[in-house]
Amino acid sequence: MPLHDHSLPEALALRGVSRRRFIEFCGAMVATLALPSHYIDQVVQALDKKRKPVMVWLEFQDCAGNTESMLRSADPPIADIVLDLLSLEYHETIMAAAGHHAEAALERVVKEEKGQYIVVVEGSIPTADGGVYCTIGGRTALDIAREVCANSALNIAVGACAWDGGIPYAKPNPTGARGLQDAIPGLNVINLGGCPHNPANTAAVLVHYLTFGQAPALDQYNRPLFAYGHIIHDQCERRAHYDAGRFVEEWDDEGARNGWCLYKMGCKGPEATFNCPTVRWNSGTSWPVKAGHGCIACASYHFWDSKSPFYKRLPDVPGFGVDTTAEKVGWVAVGAVAGLTAAHAVGSAVRGKVGGGREAKDAGDGASKS
Amino acid sequence: MARIVVDPVTRIEGHLRIEAQVDGGKVSDAWSSGTMFRGIELILKGRDPREAWLWTQRICAVCTMVHALASVRAVEDALGIEVPDNARIIRNIISATQLIHDHVVHFYHLHALDWVDVTQALKADPAKTSQLAESISAWPKSSRNYFKAVQDRVKALVDSQQLSLFTGGYWGHPAYHLPPEANLMAVAHYLEALEWQRDFIRIHAALGGKNPNLQTYLVGGMTTAMDPNAPNAPINPERLDFITQVARSATTFVEQVYLPDVLAVASFYPEWFSLGEGPGNFLSYGAFPLGGVHDASRYMLPRGIILGNDLAHVHPVDPGQVTEYVTHSWYEYSSGDQTGVHPYDGETNPKYTGPTPPYEQLNVDQKYSWLKAPRYDDKPMEVGPLARVLVAYASGDQEVKALVDGTLAKLKAPATALFSTLGRVAARALETQVAVNHLEEWIGQLRTNMHSGNLATHNGEKWDPATWPKTARGWGFFEAPRGSLAHWVEIEDQAIKNYQCVVPTTWNAGPRDAKGQRGAYETALLKTPIADPERPLEILRTVHSFDPCLACAVH
Amino acid sequence: MDPIAQPAGRVAPHPIAREEGLVRVYVWEAPVRIAHWVIVLSILVLSFTGYYLYNPFIIARGSRVFMMGTMRFIHEVAAFAFIGAGIVRAYWFFRGNRWAHWRSFVPIRRWQWQGLGEQLQYYLFLRRAPNSQVGHNPLAAITYLFVYLLMLVELLTGLALFNHVLAGQDRLLALSIGWLPRLIDIQYLRETHFLIMFAFLAFLVHHVYSAVLIGIEERSGLMGGIFSGYKFFPSAFVAADPARRSGEAQIPAVPAGRSHQAPPARPVPPTAIRETNLP
Numbered sequence A: 001m002p003l004h005d006h007s008l009p010e011a012l013a014l015r016g017v018s019r020r021r022f023i024e025f026c027g028a029m030v031a032t033l034a035l036p037s038h039y040i041d042q043v044v045q046a047l048d049k050k051r052k053p054v055m056v057w058l059e060f061q062d063c064a065g066n067t068e069s070m071l072r073s074a075d076p077p078i079a080d081i082v083l084d085l086l087s088l089e090y091h092e093t094i095m096a097a098a099g100h101h102a103e104a105a106l107e108r109v110v111k112e113e114k115g116q117y118i119v120v121v122e123g124s125i126p127t128a129d130g131g132v133y134c135t136i137g138g139r140t141a142l143d144i145a146r147e148v149c150a151n152s153a154l155n156i157a158v159g160a161c162a163w164d165g166g167i168p169y170a171k172p173n174p175t176g177a178r179g180l181q182d183a184i185p186g187l188n189v190i191n192l193g194g195c196p197h198n199p200a201n202t203a204a205v206l207v208h209y210l211t212f213g214q215a216p217a218l219d220q221y222n223r224p225l226f227a228y229g230h231i232i233h234d235q236c237e238r239r240a241h242y243d244a245g246r247f248v249e250e251w252d253d254e255g256a257r258n259g260w261c262l263y264k265m266g267c268k269g270p271e272a273t274f275n276c277p278t279v280r281w282n283s284g285t286s287w288p289v290k291a292g293h294g295c296i297a298c299a300s301y302h303f304w305d306s307k308s309p310f311y312k313r314l315p316d317v318p319g320f321g322v323d324t325t326a327e328k329v330g331w332v333a334v335g336a337v338a339g340l341t342a343a344h345a346v347g348s349a350v351r352g353k354v355g356g357g358r359e360a361k362d363a364g365d366g367a368s369k370s
Numbered sequence B: 001m002a003r004i005v006v007d008p009v010t011r012i013e014g015h016l017r018i019e020a021q022v023d024g025g026k027v028s029d030a031w032s033s034g035t036m037f038r039g040i041e042l043i044l045k046g047r048d049p050r051e052a053w054l055w056t057q058r059i060c061a062v063c064t065m066v067h068a069l070a071s072v073r074a075v076e077d078a079l080g081i082e083v084p085d086n087a088r089i090i091r092n093i094i095s096a097t098q099l100i101h102d103h104v105v106h107f108y109h110l111h112a113l114d115w116v117d118v119t120q121a122l123k124a125d126p127a128k129t130s131q132l133a134e135s136i137s138a139w140p141k142s143s144r145n146y147f148k149a150v151q152d153r154v155k156a157l158v159d160s161q162q163l164s165l166f167t168g169g170y171w172g173h174p175a176y177h178l179p180p181e182a183n184l185m186a187v188a189h190y191l192e193a194l195e196w197q198r199d200f201i202r203i204h205a206a207l208g209g210k211n212p213n214l215q216t217y218l219v220g221g222m223t224t225a226m227d228p229n230a231p232n233a234p235i236n237p238e239r240l241d242f243i244t245q246v247a248r249s250a251t252t253f254v255e256q257v258y259l260p261d262v263l264a265v266a267s268f269y270p271e272w273f274s275l276g277e278g279p280g281n282f283l284s285y286g287a288f289p290l291g292g293v294h295d296a297s298r299y300m301l302p303r304g305i306i307l308g309n310d311l312a313h314v315h316p317v318d319p320g321q322v323t324e325y326v327t328h329s330w331y332e333y334s335s336g337d338q339t340g341v342h343p344y345d346g347e348t349n350p351k352y353t354g355p356t357p358p359y360e361q362l363n364v365d366q367k368y369s370w371l372k373a374p375r376y377d378d379k380p381m382e383v384g385p386l387a388r389v390l391v392a393y394a395s396g397d398q399e400v401k402a403l404v405d406g407t408l409a410k411l412k413a414p415a416t417a418l419f420s421t422l423g424r425v426a427a428r429a430l431e432t433q434v435a436v437n438h439l440e441e442w443i444g445q446l447r448t449n450m451h452s453g454n455l456a457t458h459n460g461e462k463w464d465p466a467t468w469p470k471t472a473r474g475w476g477f478f479e480a481p482r483g484s485l486a487h488w489v490e491i492e493d494q495a496i497k498n499y500q501c502v503v504p505t506t507w508n509a510g511p512r513d514a515k516g517q518r519g520a521y522e523t524a525l526l527k528t529p530i531a532d533p534e535r536p537l538e539i540l541r542t543v544h545s546f547d548p549c550l551a552c553a554v555h
Numbered sequence C: 001m002d003p004i005a006q007p008a009g010r011v012a013p014h015p016i017a018r019e020e021g022l023v024r025v026y027v028w029e030a031p032v033r034i035a036h037w038v039i040v041l042s043i044l045v046l047s048f049t050g051y052y053l054y055n056p057f058i059i060a061r062g063s064r065v066f067m068m069g070t071m072r073f074i075h076e077v078a079a080f081a082f083i084g085a086g087i088v089r090a091y092w093f094f095r096g097n098r099w100a101h102w103r104s105f106v107p108i109r110r111w112q113w114q115g116l117g118e119q120l121q122y123y124l125f126l127r128r129a130p131n132s133q134v135g136h137n138p139l140a141a142i143t144y145l146f147v148y149l150l151m152l153v154e155l156l157t158g159l160a161l162f163n164h165v166l167a168g169q170d171r172l173l174a175l176s177i178g179w180l181p182r183l184i185d186i187q188y189l190r191e192t193h194f195l196i197m198f199a200f201l202a203f204l205v206h207h208v209y210s211a212v213l214i215g216i217e218e219r220s221g222l223m224g225g226i227f228s229g230y231k232f233f234p235s236a237f238v239a240a241d242p243a244r245r246s247g248e249a250q251i252p253a254v255p256a257g258r259s260h261q262a263p264p265a266r267p268v269p270p271t272a273i274r275e276t277n278l279p
């Protein structure tokens, strides 16, 4: 098939984008990936040669947040990614084809591009009750994912749901939802957690893959280190206030107006890794802490259960009501022990054990009194 | 007689399946089915009601933030919390931004390809396209060279045989009527709107930290503290200047591109002003409170109900009349599946009884969807931009009346033309104009308040759960882009006891109820002409005119 | 007869019969005492700074004191003192005398189970006399064992938090503790770390009380013992020490020939004892 006729720079040139702009774009990618600048040449060369690889984007139990986030990609703009850098041939939310024609487009890719295409997965995969909680074209998500992801060159799970099950996985997980790597063990998956993922990172991963033919350095969760290797708290612009002990004590107080630290309002920045404070969101405009709300650690493993309640620093203690903090449990326990001890002391005194023992000329006296 | 199945319905949010019976080239019956369920109402149980909004917001990120606002309002209603005026204004700004963004994206990226044949753009004369564009708008990007460059880009794409997103569209379908030049202009605006939406949504980033899934709501207000003199205040003069600027550019795009495009496209498809009529009952909870949220007399878009297409009467809304049926939905009610249940007593007990996948056809006589079937006073309702515009029009709202009458005059159409597929498209554009009219004004109010020392953005009186009653319940409503949304919450011992969402797309795309009454999609699809059963473009037109969101509908 | 085997609640002489002369026994060797006091002091510092880290209750508006940074620094320094003391004590579980040896903490022998029951009865006022031992009574011993285990958990969770604070940049730390947050989410580790602090505080209350109480009951100089190392018992009582009878004969009561070991216990005149150690 004469599929790949235009390289990225040719495609860009066709629409009047200069070579300078193209090299700028490669430079931006190198910066996002935190690569030394001499890699620009390599990126330029790689994208110069590359014909458009095919990508399909699967949505399962999702909220389309990762699709929407991708649409906000600024560098490179989404149109450049899906029209020039790649050929996005299946993506329910934005594709032209519908019904059988959409299914046919996906089938074609799986058959004709076998082993060469990139899959992006958004949303979790329900595994309970035969997978009936998500079907597309009458097939279960699990069935589709098995076929499409097993025949690809690379699978990218975007967002918490596709990575670790996300919100559908949260207790009691009514649908047996799983992330991609757990629903179909053994796949080659890069995970881009977050709720949603940050398109700046995803674009960088794509460019890295297209340039070097492999994923960037990954952590134990198969997440790229450049994006998930640093703690939010260590990059946060409010960190100096934390160190100094200047905190927002209640919403809308003096601290809130001055941009002080949100630790006491439950900020999970100290628990979370992600590059929000540096890359930020929506063309670098802002990020949650800058807007005055604590981080909820949306890029952390199983964060819905492990990092909630979001307005308390520590989780609820299992077996106690939601109004009972760990601190309350602790002080009550200390108080109870102190109370029992005091009671015991009184008991001992009343029984004359202690006093008796002391006053007795010999031990036998003390004992016989009791 | 043939059964047409469209699954997946694409260019929507989520997983929608339409089955239609076609007789004599027309749809004789239709069934709408949502095929994905997550159980967020169940996942919320036992959690802190103050953070419910963070969870419910993940019901959908296409209409991001709407479930956040409905949720904080529900909890505020339950606990009797009034938010400061600034919080109300900030919420209105964020909501208006959401509405404008969502509607523009819907028109260009989700709906336009039902009317625009991308491949026909290649036949256009760029010079004539430029003339066409200049004849309908003052938008500067209308030169011959500009359209030539767009055409070259489309040509490169087609020549490469890698059509990307445009692979497998119904190109060349006989129901496409636009001249090549209009197609080319629309493709150019499709691409421009991609960039516009990315830039415009920075208002959400500035006020919400990020989009999608904003992170600045609070039960009791907003986290965006204001201070005219603090460089690090989430809202300060510099940031207000930033959002003002972004808002201004949005206004220009809506007025000079979106509205003219809608009118231009509509003028080539007059028959669609008489196709796609829904159940004829319209519901709006009212939008953009200008005073307290409970003061229904001061909503910018009024609250009301229209029954049987009768624009002479607007009925009051009683939230106690809302019920949901599961007669044809994959759930069980403890009171039996023939009953309608009010959301305060709502139950979400999933029980799939459909065919075992993979399957070819649903058993539509039984249960056939993950959507429940909401009813108002046992009547099916249509919700959304058309409902809001009609309720405002029928209530005599001056601003809406002027816009609607002006548009109808331009299209030389009677008011009844609004009860149609294109009526929905037009209403969506008109209410976008209304939102744009007020966006900058509200930013200005915020600035005035800030400089006059009115800085409160949060009411913390009831923040501490120790101040709450042992039990409480409340509802929070919101007019989301797709229509009337409400969350009902029951709180017990500081935790969520029950949580129910009744969502715009649940109203519109829901299945039949116990009486067998069709949902709005199912009704609107009746009589749709089908030129080619293999390529049911016409079904997409009507379904897309509602702007489906299935993640919302099922949640 | 075995003084421990007194029938419960019966009219009986005090377990430590005082007629004969007392001997001074070197029970708590220096490593045990030093470890004890370093642990006590570090736990106090760690609890204060740790609580502050949990709830920064002193607000340093505009001040140039880096409260959080300072508290965390002190917490980390104290943590290493705590860990150091823990290591010394752990080593001494194997090298120390029969009363410090790990075997005396694990109830594996009959007299220990028996004594455990008796001591419980004593605390519940069901028995007049405490179960006295030269070393720890079996109930105290098992409590200490539990406390040492809690210290281990506190240390591991603390190291995991430290590794987290350093974002895994310290390779050695990451290698040695990185496995833990992979098994249990860091928030639950943090919560465990926090809750154990209260366990220590609760223990402290009871521990000081019981040390005073038993010290008075036994008149063995128990309180002084944790400072000086010496406790005072009748020689017959020492001779009957079940810790030796039941198998630790190889652990000499008074180990000889090591520089860190104290001089052998020697009988001292009762008068002297009364003057220095008993009311």
Ligand code: HEM
Pocket: A270, A313, C042, C043, C046, C047, C049, C050, C051, C053, C054, C055, C072, C075, C076, C079, C080, C082, C083, C154, C155, C157, C158, C159, C161, C162, C163, C165, C190, C193, C194, C196, C197, C200
């Ligand atoms: C008895 C001993 C200890 C007590 C009572 C104690 C107590 C605490 C408490 C209450 C916290 C605050 C938890 C929170 O709310 O985030 C804390 C944090 C911490 N502890 Fe400990 N701790 C002890 C030992 C240790 C040890 C042995 C280490 C080892 C390095 C350690 C390292 C840490 C670290 C790194 C933090 C987190 C500091 C931060 O988030 O900035 N702790 N500790």
Ligand code: HEM
Pocket: C032, C036, C039, C040, C043, C044, C089, C099, C100, C135, C136, C137, C140, C144, C147, C148, C200, C204, C207, C208, C211, C222, C223, C224, C225, C226
């Ligand atoms: C958090 C604080 C404390 C902890 C965790 C603690 C822990 C311990 C432990 C584990 C032992 C057994 C030593 C061994 O054989 O390894 C012990 C013994 C002892 N502790 Fe503490 N201790 C604390 C505070 C204190 C204080 C404040 C006092 C005195 C006022 C004290 C008095 C004693 C005495 C007298 C003994 C020896 C008991 C005996 O001879 O049976 N402790 N302590």
Ligand code: NFV
Pocket: B013, B060, B061, B062, B063, B064, B066, B067, B480, B481, B482, B483, B485, B503, B504, B505, B506, B548, B549, B551, B552, B553
């Ligand atoms: N239906 C729906 Fe939504 C909206 N608008 C919300 O409530 O789309 Ni996602």
Ligand code: SF4
Pocket: A061, A062, A063, A064, A065, A066, A122, A123, A158, A159, A160, A161, A162, A166, A167, A194, A195, A196, A197, B058, B061, B213
């Ligand atoms: S990860 Fe978050 S944004 Fe993405 S699909 Fe899931 S809920 Fe939506």
Ligand code: SF4
Pocket: A232, A233, A234, A236, A237, A238, A239, A240, A242, A260, A261, A262, A263, A267, A268, A269, A270, A289, A294, A295
């Ligand atoms: S706001 Fe959050 S992330 Fe920033 S310094 Fe404070 S605790 Fe850390």
Ligand code: F3S
Pocket: A194, A195, A232, A272, A273, A274, A276, A287, A288, A289, A294, A295, A296, A297, A298, A299, B210
């Ligand atoms: S909530 Fe998520 S977006 Fe960033 S600041 Fe926290 S990881």
Ligand SMILES: [Mg+2]
Pocket: B041, B500, B501, B502, B503, B554, B555
């Ligand atoms: Mg619901």
